[in-house]
Amino acid sequence: MGLNSYLEKITLPDENARKLSHKRWNSIAKPLGSLGLLEEAVEKIAAIQGSADIRLERKYVVPMCADNGVVAQGVSQSDQTVTAAVTDNFVKGMTSVCCMAKKIGAEIVPVDIGVRYPLTEQGILNRKIMRGTHDITKGPAMSREQAERAVMTGIEVVGLLKKQGADIIATGEMGIGNTTTSAAVGAVLLGKKAREVTGIGAGLDEKRFQKKTEAIRQAIELNRPDQNDPVGLLSKLGGLDIGGMTGLYIGGAIYHIPIVIDGMISAVAALLAIKICDKTREYMIASHISREPLGKALLKEIGLEAMIDAGMCLGEGTGAVCAMGMIDMALAVYREMGTFSELEIEEYIDYKAERDRVRQERGGVPGRA
Numbered sequence: 001m002g003l004n005s006y007l008e009k010i011t012l013p014d015e016n017a018r019k020l021s022h023k024r025w026n027s028i029a030k031p032l033g034s035l036g037l038l039e040e041a042v043e044k045i046a047a048i049q050g051s052a053d054i055r056l057e058r059k060y061v062v063p064m065c066a067d068n069g070v071v072a073q074g075v076s077q078s079d080q081t082v083t084a085a086v087t088d089n090f091v092k093g094m095t096s097v098c099c100m101a102k103k104i105g106a107e108i109v110p111v112d113i114g115v116r117y118p119l120t121e122q123g124i125l126n127r128k129i130m131r132g133t134h135d136i137t138k139g140p141a142m143s144r145e146q147a148e149r150a151v152m153t154g155i156e157v158v159g160l161l162k163k164q165g166a167d168i169i170a171t172g173e174m175g176i177g178n179t180t181t182s183a184a185v186g187a188v189l190l191g192k193k194a195r196e197v198t199g200i201g202a203g204l205d206e207k208r209f210q211k212k213t214e215a216i217r218q219a220i221e222l223n224r225p226d227q228n229d230p231v232g233l234l235s236k237l238g239g240l241d242i243g244g245m246t247g248l249y250i251g252g253a254i255y256h257i258p259i260v261i262d263g264m265i266s267a268v269a270a271l272l273a274i275k276i277c278d279k280t281r282e283y284m285i286a287s288h289i290s291r292e293p294l295g296k297a298l299l300k301e302i303g304l305e306a307m308i309d310a311g312m313c314l315g316e317g318t319g320a321v322c323a324m325g326m327i328d329m330a331l332a333v334y335r336e337m338g339t340f341s342e343l344e345i346e347e348y349i350d351y352k353a354e355r356d357r358v359r360q361e362r363g364g365v366p367g368r369a
């Protein structure tokens, strides 16, 4: 099945379930709207799952793993053998996101979508499209067909996890050099210059930072990408990992599974997915603001607010897993906490009116309805 026939299947979430979920929140004996974005996330999940009786039993993290030819330009402190080593470590439980995911009972499903060096562990989904992309300072990262295959791979992984009963999926990635490729794609999407989008990624000295900025500038100049052709842009400046994550978001919209955005790289993929199909936004949940320069601007363009601003910039899906943990806690309140009438506490309406009156007196913003 081609990408377009997948896109035709996408429908919008269930607004009635969202309303019922909002009603449930407002009946709980606590200050109205006081769990902020966590309440909104729960309501969004209700709309996506089509029921106010939300399920978050089966949580998955999907790190898309791939190499990037641009590493030859000295844009990263590490070499490509590290991508393979960390990809293997996802199976051994020896990466940062593994430690975090264990705490909330989330399962890791690493996908080899383009790792250059051989992997030794069993249990990594083999969906290798090529052994790393080409150097974007010399030409396109991959062909259009390969970019489309990367996106389709992400969609198919969500289909697979749907069969396994997935209730929510966190995006993740591993690929040395991917803060260069994603910054280049992000620069084009947001109309920014190389020096405005270049960050230190996994850590860089000044000399390499300059090389990275120059590589991003050169790659954009040479490849002449079209901002309005997301698959073309992905093929010219992107990576297979970014493509795979783009597919995860589209898959979420097809199979009605909430997909959690991680950091900057993941947010670039989210924006590409929105450019491919606007409805995918309705299936995304933002987690944190990456410390990379584009962290905030990308989320603004996507139109979603992050629930965590903790200076994180690790990747692998770590920020998304943190957010899943927070949503899990909010869900405990949503499910287990007593209502105003059960606890025989005065009606919230009176409380809300009073709160808004006081806030307005102080020049603040009234609470949400």
Ligand SMILES: Cc1cc2ncn([C@H]3O[C@H](COP(=O)(O)O)[C@@H](O)[C@H]3O)c2cc1C
Pocket (backbone or CB within 6 Å): 075, 076, 077, 078, 082, 086, 173, 174, 175, 176, 177, 178, 179, 180, 200, 201, 202, 203, 314, 315, 316
């Ligand atoms: C050991 C190690 C573990 C990581 N886990 C995530 N990243 C993060 O850093 C990489 C991107 O940074 P850059 O563009 O500077 O290469 C990605 O693979 C990302 O997930 C790691 C990086 C390293 C070195």
Ligand SMILES: O=C(O)c1cccnc1
Pocket (backbone or CB within 6 Å): 179, 201, 202, 262, 263, 264, 265, 266, 290, 291, 292, 312, 313, 314, 315, 316
């Ligand atoms: O924000 C990210 O996605 C990020 C930043 C640095 C390294 N890895 C990932």
